[in-house]
Structures are given as structure tokens and as C-alpha cells.
Amino acid sequence: MNTQGIISKEELLKSWQGHRALARRVIEKFPEKELFEFSIGGMRPFAEMVKEMLSIAVPGLESIVSNQIEKYDHNLPLTTKQELLEHWDADTPKIDALFSEIAVDRFKESFKIFGEYEFPIVENIQYFIDNEIHHRAQGYVYLRALGIEPPFFWERY
Amino acid sequence: MNTQGIISKEELLKSWQGHRALARRVIEKFPEKELFEFSIGGMRPFAEMVKEMLSIAVPGLESIVSNQIEKYDHNLPLTTKQELLEHWDADTPKIDALFSEIAVDRFKESFKIFGEYEFPIVENIQYFIDNEIHHRAQGYVYLRALGIEPPFFWERY
Incomplete structure (x- = not known):
């Protein structure tokens, strides 16, 4: 984008995949x-939030x-945990491949993602990641409410 | 960092302050x-999570x-909502000022933040932001459990 960039394309992808490993x-x-x-409180079950993540990441890219x-x-x-995990795992290399296909110069281009939100491509992708962190954190509360210890926040591998 | 950077220093700060506006x-x-x-589920009250955010952002920078x-x-x-909000608001310009003082070349330097976590400075700051998104999302669940509608996720101004 410019010589002032402090996060490279490769670093953003690595950060995203680290977050995805924790979400898994x-x-x-x-x-x-x-x-x-x-x-x-009337919120969606965690599986529905995961389906949202899956329906944004690869289709968005x-x-x-x-x-x-x-x-x-x-x-x-x-409809099963196994199916969710299989879809999740199948998407991991697809995200790597699709992300790599986006030329560095395109990240600053405006794009109307899903026909609704017009922002630079880099901001669209940051939104995907932030949305995953957001819903994953809600899953943490569900786990605590169920008496289950969630994974450590820094386990990104 | 290099000419492949897709997120500038200014853009990372803007994103962070947008997230902080939503957390407020x-x-x-x-x-x-x-x-x-x-x-x-035995988790901390939201005020404690907010105090964690406040004790990381400005002291970390x-x-x-x-x-x-x-x-x-x-x-x-x-000990009051008013005190939390006043501290939050006092920190907003401090974050702008401190962040601006970090030279672009330093973001790739390794730094052992709080004497515990050794990562490049840019990753330390991404961790601050991600941790805020994480706990804010837990506040969303608390609000829903209390029958209170949380703000829209995209309200970052």
C-alpha cells in the first residue's frame, strides 16, 4: 500500500490463521x-456463529x-460437530490459497462485500477476523456457563 | 516494515480507536x-475486564x-461506571499520542511486554486490540443475559 505499512500481507494471514486455530x-x-x-439471553447457539464464520471467510475471499x-x-x-470441523479444516488451505491470490495493490481498493459493505479490501478482511474473534469470545462464555474450561487465549497454533 | 505492508501505522491506530469507541x-x-x-460461569464482572483493558493499553504503550x-x-x-468512563476517555488521546511516538521502524522490533511476552511490537499491539475485542464480546453476552440489547458491532465512531 505504501512504505509506511507495518503489517504485511503475509503477517495478516498468519494472524488470521492463528485466530482460526484457536476458534477450532x-x-x-x-x-x-x-x-x-x-x-x-436468546443468542444463537455457538454452531450458528461458526456457520456464520464459515459463510464469510471463504465465500468472502x-x-x-x-x-x-x-x-x-x-x-x-x-448438523454435527464433525461436519463443522471438517468444513473448518477444508477451508484452512482454501483461505491460504485465496488470500495469496489477492495482489498487494488491491488491498486498498474499495469493495462492496456481499453487496452490502463498501470498504477497502483490507478492512473487509480485518472485519472478517474481528468478527471471528468476537463470536469466538461468546463461545468462551458459553463454555464457562457449561462448566467447561476454554482454551488459553494465546493458543494460536 | 517493508514495501509489502498493507496496513499502515495510522490505519492500525484508527482501527483500534474504532474498537475502543464500541467498547465504550x-x-x-x-x-x-x-x-x-x-x-x-465464574467469570469476572465486566468492570474487571475493562480495568484489564485500561491497565494494558496506556501502560503498555x-x-x-x-x-x-x-x-x-x-x-x-x-469503583463506579463514571470513573471507568472518565479513565477510558482520558486514555483516548494518550493512546493517540503514545502510538504516534513509536517510529515506524520499531514495530518489527522484539519487545518483552510487561516482562512476559516477547514478540515484535506490532504483534504486542495487535494482541492488545484482539484482547479488547475478546472481552468486549463477553460483555455482549452479559448484556444479552441481562435482557439489554448491545450496540451494533459495526458502530465504531
Whole structure:
């Protein structure tokens, strides 16, 4: 973007994948039933939040790489913890590959992600990551409420 | 750091202050008593999480700017919502000023923040921000459990 950049493309991807590794640990900690059913204060079960993450990351990157604006769809047909984890793991190398296809100069370009939010591409991707951190943290509270110790916040490998 | 940087120093600060503006809205939403007393699953009340944020941001930046490693202290003598918000608001321009004092070339330097975590300075600061997003999201669950609608995630102004 400019010579003042303090976070490189590679560093942003590494940070994201580190956060995703921690989110995967949070999914793993949930018992099957509670993953899909437990909630607090009328919020969605954690599985629904995970499906949101899955329906943003790869579809969002695909849209950016192809320069085609697509609506998003959170209704992924994933009904077991195993299916969620398999989808999660399948997306890990897809995120690496798609992210790598975005040319450095494009990160400052404005893009109307999902046809709704017009920001520079780098901000769209920061939003994906921040949204994952946000919902993962809500999963931490669900786990605590269930009497389950969540993973350490710094376990990003 | 290098010409491949996709996030500038100014952009990282703007993103952080946007997140802090949203965290302030979350503090404001809490009733006085619940801010200091309500908890789920044995977790800390939200006021304690806010004190953690306050005891990391400015003290952490001061330590980086002065190049002096200091231990952190979460036991800030803040016992009312008004005191928390005043401390929060007093820290906003301090964060701008301290962050600006860090030379671009220093962000890649390794620094043992609080004498415990040795990472490049840019990663220390990303950790501060991510930790704030994490605890703020836990405040969202507390608010929902109290029947209070949290602010929109995208309200960063």
C-alpha cells in the first residue's frame, strides 16, 4: 500500500490463521448437543456463529478474488460437530490459497462485500477476523456457563 | 516494515480507536450494579475486564515508547461506571499520542511486554486490540443475559 505499512500481507494471514486455530479449539471443547442447542439471553447457539464464520471467510475471499459481488448465505447444511470441523479444516488451505491470490495493490481498493459493505479490501478482511474473534469470545462464555474450561487465549497454533 | 505492508501505522491506530469507541458503548449500556457484580460461569464482572483493558493499553504503550519493561497492574482504583468512563476517555488521546511516538521502524522490533511476552511490537499491539475485542464480546453476552440489547458491532465512531 505504501512504505509506511507495518503489517504485511503475509503477517495478516498468519494472524488470521492463528485466530482460526484457536476458534477450532473452542469448537472442539463443546459437547455435541450444547454446540447446537445451548444459548444465553436468546443468542444463537455457538454452531450458528461458526456457520456464520464459515459463510464469510471463504465465500468472502472468493468474491474478492473473482471481483464478483455475491450475497452471503449462513444456512450451511452442517448438523454435527464433525461436519463443522471438517468444513473448518477444508477451508484452512482454501483461505491460504485465496488470500495469496489477492495482489498487494488491491488491498486498498474499495469493495462492496456481499453487496452490502463498501470498504477497502483490507478492512473487509480485518472485519472478517474481528468478527471471528468476537463470536469466538461468546463461545468462551458459553463454555464457562457449561462448566467447561476454554482454551488459553494465546493458543494460536 | 517493508514495501509489502498493507496496513499502515495510522490505519492500525484508527482501527483500534474504532474498537475502543464500541467498547465504550458497551460499558455505557451496563447498569451500574451489574457492571461491577454480574457474571456468568465464574467469570469476572465486566468492570474487571475493562480495568484489564485500561491497565494494558496506556501502560503498555508507555512501556514501548520509553523502552522500559514494567510489570502490569490490573488493580485500578475505579469503583463506579463514571470513573471507568472518565479513565477510558482520558486514555483516548494518550493512546493517540503514545502510538504516534513509536517510529515506524520499531514495530518489527522484539519487545518483552510487561516482562512476559516477547514478540515484535506490532504483534504486542495487535494482541492488545484482539484482547479488547475478546472481552468486549463477553460483555455482549452479559448484556444479552441481562435482557439489554448491545450496540451494533459495526458502530465504531
